[in-house]
Amino acid sequence: MxxxxxxxxxxxxxxxxxxxxxxxxxxxxVLGGGQSLMPVLRLRLGEPSVVIDTTRIDEMKGITDSGTAxxxxxxxxxxxxxxxxxxxxxxxxLAAATETVADRQIRHRGTMGGAMAHADPAGDQPxxxxxxxxxxxxxxxxxxxxxxxxxxxxxxFTTAVGPDEVLVSVTFPKYTGWGAHYEKFNRTAQAWAxxxxxxxxxxxxxxxxxxxxxxxxxxxxxxxASAVEAALIGASSLDAIAAAAEQAAEGTSPNADIHADVxxxxxxxxxxxxxxxxxxxxxx
Amino acid sequence: xxxxSVTVDGTVCESEVEPRTLLVHWLREGLGKVGTVVGCxxxxxxxxxxxxxxxxxxxxxxxxxxxxxxxxxxxxxxxxGDDWHPVQTAFKECHGLQCGYCTPGxxxxxxxxxxxxxxxxxxxxxEGIHGNLCRCTGYHNIxxxxxxxxxxxxxxx
Ligand SMILES: Cc1cc2nc3c(=O)[nH]c(=O)nc-3n(C[C@H](O)[C@H](O)[C@H](O)COP(=O)(O)OP(=O)(O)OC[C@H]3O[C@@H](n4cnc5c(N)ncnc54)[C@H](O)[C@@H]3O)c2cc1C
Ligand code: FES
Ligand code: FES
Numbered sequence: 167m168x169x170x171x172x173x174x175x176x177x178x179x180x181x182x183x184x185x186x187x188x189x190x191x192x193x194x195x196v197l198g199g200g201q202s203l204m205p206v207l208r209l210r211l212g213e214p215s216v217v218i219d220t221t222r223i224d225e226m227k228g229i230t231d232s233g234t235a236x237x238x239x240x241x242x243x244x245x246x247x248x249x250x251x252x253x254x255x256x257x258x259x260l261a262a263a264t265e266t267v268a269d270r271q272i273r274h275r276g277t278m279g280g281a282m283a284h285a286d287p288a289g290d291q292p293x294x295x296x297x298x299x300x301x302x303x304x305x306x307x308x309x310x311x312x313x314x315x316x317x318x319x320x321x322x323f324t325t326a327v328g329p330d331e332v333l334v335s336v337t338f339p340k341y342t343g344w345g346a347h348y349e350k351f352n353r354t355a356q357a358w359a360x361x362x363x364x365x366x367x368x369x370x371x372x373x374x375x376x377x378x379x380x381x382x383x384x385x386x387x388x389x390x391a392s393a394v395e396a397a398l399i400g401a402s403s404l405d406a407i408a409a410a411a412e413q414a415a416e417g418t419s420p421n422a423d424i425h426a427d428v429x430x431x432x433x434x435x436x437x438x439x440x441x442x443x444x445x446x447x448x449x450x
Numbered sequence: 451x452x453x454x455s456v457t458v459d460g461t462v463c464e465s466e467v468e469p470r471t472l473l474v475h476w477l478r479e480g481l482g483k484v485g486t487v488v489g490c491x492x493x494x495x496x497x498x499x500x501x502x503x504x505x506x507x508x509x510x511x512x513x514x515x516x517x518x519x520x521x522x523x524x525x526x527x528x529x530x531g532d533d534w535h536p537v538q539t540a541f542k543e544c545h546g547l548q549c550g551y552c553t554p555g556x557x558x559x560x561x562x563x564x565x566x567x568x569x570x571x572x573x574x575x576x577e578g579i580h581g582n583l584c585r586c587t588g589y590h591n592i593x594x595x596x597x598x599x600x601x602x603x604x605x606x607x
Contacts, residue, residue, distance in 0.1 A: 205511070269582075271581045274505040
């Protein structure tokens, strides 16, 4: 279908984008890579009056090393994230999860900021941001603010980004030397996760010293499996990892849909967490 | 209306477009590039795949205004005169199509994949064309076509 009529603006700075949002009022919509928004417009599930295209804002592009963290511009594409040496060296889990997003065409256009702001519960990257304690820089009429991942994801498709705000960048602390693996269960024809488990572990003398676990599609937003993280400390065998992973579904609230009921999703969370941790720890 | 200037298959094309015009609709209806087809409304099928600045993109999932200043290659820009692109030859030789509806997108995705990975394994091929759906072939001969195209283009596997 052809989208309903809208006005189009293409700001070249973040300030211009914020001003355009203010001028556009309630019906204005930010366009990132468009890989979620374009289908919405085509199916006329959304009919914004103004579309504000942020794809040519230089400040929102690229990946930089701030010393202690890796800063990823909201407009950086999935393809750029997966190929970045900075991401692969210091935030390997993000590269692993992003590699599995959709397909080549969509990874060429879809962006870090769009994936986070869209906050699909089946999204592969939000649980990584949550588990790795990323923080989000958001610009609005009142200036800029920084929101931790623990407060960023609010509900189904809802984040801390207000209707008059633009997500500018996402900052990941460095996890240099940590083992990382993303384990996702999906149908062949669709890359969307039925359930996914992201794991990053710091090994010390053959045992897990610290662990970070995020779950995809196990609730209205990304889920952090804190009980598993705590139980994994000191684990040095597959049996110990399996025992810790038994707690993966605790505190989750997955939906039932045509692909899986609640019980099956809980089962997948345990199995995928076990596999992801075992691989991240180099034991499988 | 918005003025755009896009290089399509080597020719600079200037146009006035409505912002809501999808790139694929402008290519087909504005320029007559009907080799690029539409197969869905959900960005799933990949039939509309083209190259924008050298990278594969689903042209139904981008606005024509967003292509302003870009270099676009469609299936109609691959051959040079009567000489087919090796990927086109490979799809013909290996019977990599039945009804042919997915073929323009499959060919463009293959060109994109081989430009980054001239020697893909079978698994890499299947992952590389993951964004393109075919309802006829079961993919078997498409994978063979990609392998043969890699060979024609100098890959060794
Ligand atoms: C066929 C298909 C398969 C897919 N498979 C997967 C998959 O397996 N895993 C996965 O995780 N994702 C998948 N996706 C989604 C894809 O990764 C999208 O790229 C992503 O969710 C949205 O990013 P975008 O840059 O395209 O955002 P857009 O589509 O441009 O925007 C999405 C939403 O975010 C808002 N937004 C965008 N940028 C900003 C910003 N800077 N500030 C404020 N708001 C902003 C928009 O207003 C809109 O509401 C798939 C999509 C398709 C079409
Ligand atoms: S027409 Fe189906 S992905 Fe573009
Ligand atoms: S040949 Fe018919 S859809 Fe692929």
